Amino acid sequence: MKTAVIAITKHGQAIARKLEGDRYISAKFRTEEPARYFDKPIKELTAEIWPHYEALVYVVSLGAVVRTIAPYLKDKHVDPAVIVVDDKAQYAISVLSGHVGGANELTEKIAGVLGAQALITTASDVGKTIPVDILGRELGWTTEQNENITKVSAAVVNEEPIAFVQETGEKTWWKRETPLPKNIRITTLADAKDSKAVLLVTDRLMEDPILERAVVYRPKSLVLGIGCDRGITCAQLDEFVQGTLREHRLSFKSVRNVATVDVKEDEVGLQEFCRKHQLGLVCYTSDQLREINAPNPSATVEKYVGTPGVSEPAAMLSSGGDLIVPKQKTPMMTLAVARVRYA
DSSP states (O other): OOEEEEEOSHHHHHHHTTSSSEEEEEGGGOOSSOOEEEOSOHHHHHHHHGGGOSEEEEESOHHHHHHHHGGGOOOTTTSOEEEEEOTTSOEEEEEEOSSTTOHHHHHHHHHHHHTOEEEOOOHHHHTTOOOTTTTTGGGTOEEEOGGGHHHHHHHHHTTOOEEEEESSSOSOOOOOSSOOOTTEEEEOSTTOTTSSEEEEEOSBOOOOGGGGGEEEEEOSOEEEEEEEOTTOOHHHHHHHHHHHHHHTTBOGGGEEEEEEEGGGTTOHHHHHHHHHTTOEEEEEOHHHHHTSOOSSOOHHHHHHHSSSOSHHHHHHHHHSSEEEEEEEEOSSEEEEEEEOOOO
16 A cells, blocks of 8 residues: 655654655654655645545544544545554554555554554454455455445444355455354355345346345456457457356456467457456467367367367366356357356
């Protein structure tokens, strides 16, 4: 996280020098050590740096910080993390954007560096339960049904019956040392009907009344295997991929990467498609693809590329899993989709 550390006292500047980040220290305590010294009110400094950092650490009293940052607050999705450290480094306090902004995690780290006590008041952290808004974020999961996050979070921390339904994705999502709370039951979608709320991890598109009380998590569980002719455009790829995924009721948000044969590595349209959607491009040799027993081989592809198939074996090889959409064709491309196999 891009972090600013702000200090305005003699003890504060000594504390600030122990922490990582850009140090903003009152000019009264200038030394030969590198820092960004300021001689303006802290409110003016905050106005200048607020938009440019992911986290602000104030070695300043909590009340003063609250009054300082109040004019700039919008919501947890855009506000930086704010942490307060007292002038003797006894406490590190998570003040703002605890989950989404990462303040809670940074607070724990700062407390460890300073030998301070971390003060975190977020209910899910205090209760050692699931943080609904950021579950799986470090694994690359994204969320849908975000309008339900607040009410589902309330159900989780109030220990109401919660169904956790995982159809795909990493199994390592539970990060706490304590056991999963008893009110959270790992089950199937069919058996989740009586739960107060549902946490659903899936790459499938679905229409179900249960979504009205669910938060949906999209793991990066799909691999696109693509074969294409020279000159294919990003727009052509986009249209066919998006349409095929919709037809097979799969979420584009769960696409992890694209896989193809190495002779297509420099295909401009394919590169543009991957850049547009921030997808990695994995390339295999014809010999590697030939080793995969794909269900729909092509003599034409073997003649020109040296392997009986590209899209299916590339998707299967990259995912390590099962083909869930067999080869689909247009005059200029083939597409297959495989689901990642998780241990």
